[in-house]
Amino acid sequence: MTVSARYRLAVLSRIVAAVLGGYVFATSVAILLSRAIPLPRAESALTGQLLGFVLYACAVVWAFAAKRAQWAWGGLLIVSLACGAVAWLIGMPVP
Amino acid sequence: MKDAFRQSMSWLHTWTGVVVGAVLFFIFLTGTISYFDAEIDRWMQPERPLHAARGSVEDSLALAVRRLEKVAPHAGEWEIELPAARGTGLSIAYEDTEEQLDAITGEPVHYRSTGGGEALYRMHYQLHYLAPRIACWIVGICAMFMFVSLVTGVIIHKRIFRDFFTFRPGKGQRSWLDAHNTLGIIALPFHLMITYSGLIFFAQTYMPLVMTASYGSGEGSQQTFFDELYGRQPRTLPAGETAPLRPFRQILEQVALHWNPQDARYVRIQYPGDANARILLGRAPTEPSGSVERLLFDGVSGQLLMAEQPTRSAVGATRDVLFGLHRGNFAGPVLRGLYFLSGLMGTAMIATGMVMWARRRNADHASAGTTSTGVGVVERLNVATIAGLPIAIAAYFWANRIIPAALDARAQWEINSLFIAWALMLLHAHVRPRSRIWLEQLTIAAVLYLLLPVLNAFTTQRHLGVTLLEGEWALAAIDLMFLAVGLAFAGTAIKVHRTMQSAGRAGTTLDDSSFAEVRTS
Numbered sequence: 001m002t003v004s005a006r007y008r009l010a011v012l013s014r015i016v017a018a019v020l021g022g023y024v025f026a027t028s029v030a031i032l033l034s035r036a037i038p039l040p041r042a043e044s045a046l047t048g049q050l051l052g053f054v055l056y057a058c059a060v061v062w063a064f065a066a067k068r069a070q071w072a073w074g075g076l077l078i079v080s081l082a083c084g085a086v087a088w089l090i091g092m093p094v095p
Numbered sequence: 096m097k098d099a100f101r102q103s104m105s106w107l108h109t110w111t112g113v114v115v116g117a118v119l120f121f122i123f124l125t126g127t128i129s130y131f132d133a134e135i136d137r138w139m140q141p142e143r144p145l146h147a148a149r150g151s152v153e154d155s156l157a158l159a160v161r162r163l164e165k166v167a168p169h170a171g172e173w174e175i176e177l178p179a180a181r182g183t184g185l186s187i188a189y190e191d192t193e194e195q196l197d198a199i200t201g202e203p204v205h206y207r208s209t210g211g212g213e214a215l216y217r218m219h220y221q222l223h224y225l226a227p228r229i230a231c232w233i234v235g236i237c238a239m240f241m242f243v244s245l246v247t248g249v250i251i252h253k254r255i256f257r258d259f260f261t262f263r264p265g266k267g268q269r270s271w272l273d274a275h276n277t278l279g280i281i282a283l284p285f286h287l288m289i290t291y292s293g294l295i296f297f298a299q300t301y302m303p304l305v306m307t308a309s310y311g312s313g314e315g316s317q318q319t320f321f322d323e324l325y326g327r328q329p330r331t332l333p334a335g336e337t338a339p340l341r342p343f344r345q346i347l348e349q350v351a352l353h354w355n356p357q358d359a360r361y362v363r364i365q366y367p368g369d370a371n372a373r374i375l376l377g378r379a380p381t382e383p384s385g386s387v388e389r390l391l392f393d394g395v396s397g398q399l400l401m402a403e404q405p406t407r408s409a410v411g412a413t414r415d416v417l418f419g420l421h422r423g424n425f426a427g428p429v430l431r432g433l434y435f436l437s438g439l440m441g442t443a444m445i446a447t448g449m450v451m452w453a454r455r456r457n458a459d460h461a462s463a464g465t466t467s468t469g470v471g472v473v474e475r476l477n478v479a480t481i482a483g484l485p486i487a488i489a490a491y492f493w494a495n496r497i498i499p500a501a502l503d504a505r506a507q508w509e510i511n512s513l514f515i516a517w518a519l520m521l522l523h524a525h526v527r528p529r530s531r532i533w534l535e536q537l538t539i540a541a542v543l544y545l546l547l548p549v550l551n552a553f554t555t556q557r558h559l560g561v562t563l564l565e566g567e568w569a570l571a572a573i574d575l576m577f578l579a580v581g582l583a584f585a586g587t588a589i590k591v592h593r594t595m596q597s598a599g600r601a602g603t604t605l606d607d608s609s610f611a612e613v614r615t616s
Contacts, residue, residue: 031308042323043408045309050413052302053242053294060243061250064103093309095323 013069021076022059026052032083032090041093101251108247109452113473115237116449117480122234123445124484126219126289127438130423130431132212133181134569139495140206141555145567148198149178152359156343158201159187162194163367171333173364179379182569207500210491210509220293223510228300234293235301241290248279268454275447278440285437286444292421295414324411328401334370341397346374349399350390354378370395383419384412446481453477475524475532482536483520485580489543490516492577496554534595537588544581548574 034041034048059076066072112119128135137143150158159175167173167189174188178198185196194203217223222230262273279286299306299317310316322329347356360379366372372394380388391401419425423434456470494512498505520539524532551574552558562571 027302027304030302030305034305034309039408039410040323041309042320043410045306045320046324046414047410048305048308049298049302050295050410052298052305053239053291056239057243057246060107061104061246064107065100087308092311 010069014063014066014072017069017072017076018060018063021073021080022056022063025059025076025080026056028080028083028087029055032087035087035090035093041095044093104247104250108244108251111240111244111247112445112448113452115240116445116452117476118233118237119241120442120445120449120480121222121484122219122237123438123442124488125215127435127442128488129212129216129219130426130434130438131573132216133179133183134573135212135215136209137182138557138570138573139209139211139492141551141557142204142206142500143184145557145561145565145570147178147182147184150198152177152357153343153347155185155198156347156362158196158198159185159362160340160343160364162196162201162203163187163189163364166194167192168368171366173367175362175364177359177361179360207495208506209495210506214506214510215488215491220296223514231297231300235297238290238293242294245279245283245286245290249283252276252280268451268458271447271451271454275444275451278444278447282437282440282444285434286441288417288420289438289441292417295417296421324408325403326401326407327403331365331371331373333366336370337368338370338372338395340364340367340372340394341374341392345397346376346392349392349397350376353390353402354388364394367394373400380419380425382425384415449473449477449481471529474529476521478532478536479517479521479524482533482540482584483517483524485584486520486536486540486543487513487517489540489547489577492547493543493550496550530595534588534591537584537591541581541585541588544577544584547577547581 030048030052032048033051034045037044037047039047062075063072066075149155155177156175160173163170163173163175170189172189176183176186176188178185184204185198185201187194187196195206196202197204220231220234221227222233225233262270262277264270294301306317306320310320318329321327347359350356350359358378359376361377363375363377364372365375374392374394376390376392378388389403390399391403392399423431426434453470453474456467457474460467460470491509491513494509498508498512502508520536523536527535548559552560557567557570559571559574561567562574
């Protein structure tokens with residue numbers, strides 16, 4: 001059983017996508033939730049925090065389920081950027 | 096397409112498990128044991144009276160305050176832990192000092208200093224010898240691996256319901272897989288709850304930016320977040336003027352309007368002797384969300400300032416319930432036993448997963464006619480973890496009985512003994528022939544656990560002969576548990592020995608399929 005360098009590189013790329021990309025994805029979606037959910041700010045922040053780890057797990061699954069490593073990266077980055085942008089537009093909630 | 100998905104999830108499941116299996120095994124085993132931390136505390140201090148005397152809450156508080164006024168009149172905060180159902184005694188804490196008091200006379204008692212169940216409890220999330228922050232991150236990363244492993248484990252399952260009832264012993268790799276599946280599925284809600292809530296405990300450390308996005312990163316922002324969440328008033332500062340503390344009788348009368356004052360579990364007194372003194376009373380939880388039922392009083396006027404309620408917001412309640420479920424402080428003896436059992440199943444699930452990986456790799460190499468040093472290292476590491484860690488924990492209990500009671504830093508030496516024993520097992524697993532290490536370490540474990548009650552009988556007056564006759568079930572149960580664990584290890588060792596003999600006769604290589612039963616028993 002020989003494994004090509006190309007295959008190994010693709011796996012490595014997915015691992016990085018899962019660990020780092022997944023973390024960025026989870027954080028940015030959680031931040032969007034914490035700013036967008038119409039609850040007192042402490043409750044929406046906690047909602048984001050509680051869901052953050054579920055989101056992270058989903059992102060890891062996605063990173064290894066996507067057909068190609070590029071898609072794994074692409075999907076995570078696009079959603080992260082979109083959520084981050086919307087969260088930035090909403091701005092920090094006032095107490 | 097569907098098969099490809101399942102395959103990649105299977106890969107993910109295997110590797111998330113293999114990479115951090117040993118650390119997860121450590122976390123699960125020490126965490127599981129610490130569901131009986133109070134009982135272990137008592138076992139490790141055999142000088143304590145057999146039947147713990149308990150005064151009323153009012154008397155206990157008076158004794159504790161008298162002692163605190165004498166030894167720490169100027170401390171910023173006093174903490175009093177009241178005697179409770181699981182045999183914990185009266186104790187006080189101020190600054191960095193902790194003292195156990197006699198529940199009747201209020202004088203400090205001199206039991207041997209010990210790590211107790213508390214040290215095992217701390218280890219399961221702080222490890223040991225490491226800076227808390229670093230340990231916290233290591234545990235968090237491993238917990239996240241565990242979480243992903245659980246999720247993918249469910250995904251790759253084709254027939255969750257049928258596997259619940261499937262166990263085919265004595266069939267090599269198949270038995271291992273059955274055991275792994277059954278252990279995983281039976282306690283799956285527990286595994287998911289304990290892993291997820293474990294992450295949430297330190298959510299603020301692991302994902303700090305979520306809170307920061309709403310509160311900024313300035314000083315005190317985290318405090319503001321929790322104050323708002325729990326409807327707490329911001330902390331008062333000391334006034335700088337002296338004023339006498341209100342007698343507890345009047346405060347307990349007000350407590351009675353909310354719950355039975357005899358249920359009080361701990362009392363925290365902030366700024367004692369100051370005009371802004373605050374008294375916080377906490378109740379022993381009777382349900383998962385109950386750990387936050389606290390009452391805050393003005394320590395001078397005795398006025399009730401705040402009554403914390405268990406449910407405020409849905410999301411706040413979710414957090415409280417997750418924490419309450421993880422700690423299990425609300426659980427009575429039966430539920431506590433179930434917690435212990437579920438934890439053991441989680442530990443065994445991790446162990447079977449680790450063994451399965453090494454076996455499959457071995458089989459792959461055998462059929463390809465190759466050898467791999469990597470698999471060998473993992474196999475040795477598996478033995479040193481699955482059999483070696485229980486040996487190390489046994490060494491911890493042995494050290495408690497052997498180290499002289501008066502030795503300096505003896506509590507630390509108990510813990511050192513644990514890690515020294517573990518290091519020795521790691522060494523043993525690497526220098527002995529690979530075919531013999533399981534048998535040898537299982538035998539060591541059996542001997543150590545079976546002899547613990549004997550050692551206890553020779554060194555203390557709290558052995559089975561006394562505890563069974565006196566009906567002191569909590570202490571007796573610990574000795575009996577040692578015997579049961581010892582017998583389980585002995586049984587496994589015998590089975591491994593037989594398998595080795597028959598394999599030797601048949602001239603084939605060792606097939607260690609007999610371990611399947613061990614980890615399920």
